[in-house]
Structure formats: C-alpha cells, structure tokens
Amino acid sequence: MKAISYRRYGGPEVLEYGELPDPKVGPDEVLVKVRAAAVNPVDWKAQAGYLDGMIDAVFPVVPGWDVSGVVVRPGVSVTEYAEGDEVMGYVREDFLSHGTFAEYVSAPLRTLARKPRTCSFEEAAGLPLVGLTAYQALRTALSVRSGETVLVLAAAGGVGSAAVQIARHLGCRVLGAVRESGRERVEALGAEPVLFDEPTFAAQIGALAPRGVDAVLDTLGGPFLPHAARLLAPGGRLASIADGEVLALGGRYYWVRPDAADLAALADLVDEGVLGVRVARTFPLERAADAQRAGAEGGLQGKVVVTVP
Incomplete structure (x- = not known):
C-alpha cells in the first residue's frame, strides 16, 4: 500500500511517501480503506520525539490517529461491521507504528464507530480526536x-x-x-x-x-x-x-482515550445537527508534509485533512 512514514524523529522533512506492507488484521480489528485522515498537533509532537518518554516508537512509523473510511475486511471475530460500512475512528495504539496516513489501516474495535450520515469523509476524519x-x-x-x-x-x-x-x-x-x-x-x-x-x-x-x-x-x-x-x-x-x-x-x-461508545455518541450529535466540524484545508496523501506544516502554522480555524483517493 501507499503510505506516509518516518524512520527517525524530526519535523515534516522526515516524512516519506512510498510503499509499505498492507496491515495485518487481528481477530478484533477491522481493515479500513482510508478516505481521509486529519492532522493533529499530537502528530508532529510524537514525530518530533516529544512523547518518547511515554510511548515507544516502532520504526518506520505511519503517523496519524484520526481516520474515516470504508470497511474492507472485518477480523474473524468481528460481527459489528461488514464490508462496505462507512466508519470513523481514533485509531491510537499503545505504541507508534501503524497510523492512518496510509491507504489502509487496521483498526481495533474500541477505536471505531459508524461515520455520521450527514457529513463528508473529510469532516468525519476531523471529528474523532x-x-x-x-x-x-x-x-x-x-x-x-x-x-x-x-x-x-x-x-x-x-x-x-x-x-x-x-x-x-x-x-x-x-x-x-x-x-x-x-x-x-x-x-x-x-x-x-x-x-x-x-x-x-x-x-x-x-x-x-x-x-x-x-x-x-x-x-x-x-x-x-x-x-x-x-x-x-x-x-x-x-x-x-x-x-x-x-x-x-x-x-x-486529561488525556483522551479511544472509546467506541463515546465516538458513536458524537456521530449521533453530528446527525442531530448539534455538532459540526469545519475543514479548513485538504491535501492529498503524498503532500502530508505540507499538510503538517499548514497545521503547525495555525490560524486556520478548522481542521487540516489528508485525503486518500
């Protein structure tokens, strides 16, 4: 699959675009075809090594925790989702390695909920974190x-x-x-x-x-x-x-936790018209470094989102 990754800590300059192996799908995981992934400050802080004291990095690291996309294959014990379901997730593992800036991500069930019906993939990607x-x-x-x-x-x-x-x-x-x-x-x-x-x-x-x-x-x-x-x-x-x-x-x-029930409640608030997400700029996957720079500059009053065709 095509993905963004980094092999050492640093700024946007360490990001590489290229081929990585497709992710494996555990029994309680769901393989998601990524449609969009949002940029968050924690992405470049982790990438710079600021979280090294609490989170191990297994290089090469694919950055990104926010995602929206379509289920490709549920794990063998998953009954909650089927192929073709539209989902969003806060796909944070206990280490840095398998992120969302890629064509595919394998997401644990605890990190996922169904995408709100009333918003785009780009808006849904900007919601989880x-x-x-x-x-x-x-x-x-x-x-x-x-x-x-x-x-x-x-x-x-x-x-x-x-x-x-x-x-x-x-x-x-x-x-x-x-x-x-x-x-x-x-x-x-x-x-x-x-x-x-x-x-x-x-x-x-x-x-x-x-x-x-x-x-x-x-x-x-x-x-x-x-x-x-x-x-x-x-x-x-x-x-x-x-x-x-x-x-x-x-x-x-307070540090946020992945929680499927909370994420589903947020999706309901979006569909009820209570909660909205503003997308300020989008970048294609291969320009993730530019997306990171735009997010770090600030002042956009909206999310920066990486899109995957």
Missing part, C-alpha cells in the same frame, strides 16, 4: 451539568469549538476565550467571547460571571491557565488537556 477530547473532558474530567457556566480557553480551536458545541448541548452557559480573530466563530457556536488580553482577562469574566465560573476547560496551556483557575466559583472544577501545571492548581490533566 477533537470530539472525544472535548466530550470526555466535559463529561468525565469536569462532570459539567445543565445550568452551569463553563469557561473554554482557546474556544475557536479544534477541541475548543467542539467543547463549546457539546457544553451548549448539555445545557451549559459557555464563555469562550479567544483572540480577536476567533470572536465571530465562538459567537456563532453559541458562546460569549472573552478576549485573551492579560490586563483585562479577569475583569471581562468578572463582568459576565460575577460569582465565578463552575468549570474551566483549558485547551491551550500557558499564562492564562492560572488566571482562569482564580476565576472558579466555590466548588468549581478545572481541567487541562495541554498543560501539566494544572495539577499544581488543583485541577486535572
């Missing part, structure tokens, strides 16, 4: 409830915009911290914008929520996280997906 991260952080790490006020840091980003939509669906009031360029985006999603302006950040939130906020979801890390922690109401909860310093602030550092 950001959607699961937002969904699990809000429901598991923060246990948000209807009627609460939730502050989302970097609310115009991939995880942030998904979190705004999901929190609104759960009945929460949402304050979205953004740069000026993201103001219209978060307003359109139903959040009240708060600008990332350090001298006025606390005052802006104080004016909107004088008694404090019930929950903070940080998707960015950095200097605004301590400010947000001080804005919690009594009994408020704090979680970050981006900054381990949240632990010193009494919050939770």
Whole structure:
C-alpha cells in the first residue's frame, strides 16, 4: 500500500511517501480503506520525539490517529461491521507504528464507530480526536451539568469549538476565550467571547460571571491557565488537556482515550445537527508534509485533512 512514514524523529522533512506492507488484521480489528485522515498537533509532537518518554516508537512509523473510511475486511471475530460500512475512528495504539496516513489501516474495535450520515469523509476524519477530547473532558474530567457556566480557553480551536458545541448541548452557559480573530466563530457556536488580553482577562469574566465560573476547560496551556483557575466559583472544577501545571492548581490533566461508545455518541450529535466540524484545508496523501506544516502554522480555524483517493 501507499503510505506516509518516518524512520527517525524530526519535523515534516522526515516524512516519506512510498510503499509499505498492507496491515495485518487481528481477530478484533477491522481493515479500513482510508478516505481521509486529519492532522493533529499530537502528530508532529510524537514525530518530533516529544512523547518518547511515554510511548515507544516502532520504526518506520505511519503517523496519524484520526481516520474515516470504508470497511474492507472485518477480523474473524468481528460481527459489528461488514464490508462496505462507512466508519470513523481514533485509531491510537499503545505504541507508534501503524497510523492512518496510509491507504489502509487496521483498526481495533474500541477505536471505531459508524461515520455520521450527514457529513463528508473529510469532516468525519476531523471529528474523532477533537470530539472525544472535548466530550470526555466535559463529561468525565469536569462532570459539567445543565445550568452551569463553563469557561473554554482557546474556544475557536479544534477541541475548543467542539467543547463549546457539546457544553451548549448539555445545557451549559459557555464563555469562550479567544483572540480577536476567533470572536465571530465562538459567537456563532453559541458562546460569549472573552478576549485573551492579560490586563483585562479577569475583569471581562468578572463582568459576565460575577460569582465565578463552575468549570474551566483549558485547551491551550500557558499564562492564562492560572488566571482562569482564580476565576472558579466555590466548588468549581478545572481541567487541562495541554498543560501539566494544572495539577499544581488543583485541577486535572486529561488525556483522551479511544472509546467506541463515546465516538458513536458524537456521530449521533453530528446527525442531530448539534455538532459540526469545519475543514479548513485538504491535501492529498503524498503532500502530508505540507499538510503538517499548514497545521503547525495555525490560524486556520478548522481542521487540516489528508485525503486518500
């Protein structure tokens, strides 16, 4: 099969396009013909070796964890899917090797759900990691409830915009911290914008929520996280997906998990019109390095997706 891979840690320059063996299909796995795979920051962080302390790399590594495509062959014990089913997945293994930037990927059942009927393969590929991260952080790490006020840091980003939509669906009031360029985006999603302006950040939130906020979801890390922690109401909860310093602030550092049931719930939200994914740019598989560069540059307000014909 054609695939993107790297044989050593590094930036986009280490990515190679060429032939690799077709993946084997385990008894509880599904062979998927990839139609699209999304680019995420964790891809180039893992590729640069930043995760080497926690995840082994078996070279050559095919990058990518997000995928949408069509089932080619179910494993021998799989009854949940049949040939031709359209699926999406967060195909994260316990090591780096068999990713989604390829013509085919063998996906464990725990990583898959049926693709939403109402969106394209490109949009579906952009949903799993950001959607699961937002969904699990809000429901598991923060246990948000209807009627609460939730502050989302970097609310115009991939995880942030998904979190705004999901929190609104759960009945929460949402304050979205953004740069000026993201103001219209978060307003359109139903959040009240708060600008990332350090001298006025606390005052802006104080004016909107004088008694404090019930929950903070940080998707960015950095200097605004301590400010947000001080804005919690009594009994408020704090979680970050981006900054381990949240632990010193009494919050939770959350890492998303593959979960088929959660992924199916996200697909339902898409088909119900509750949750949407914006695709900013697409690149063919052989230009995955350019896709990675575009994603790393930022400022796109949407997902970068690699497509496979």
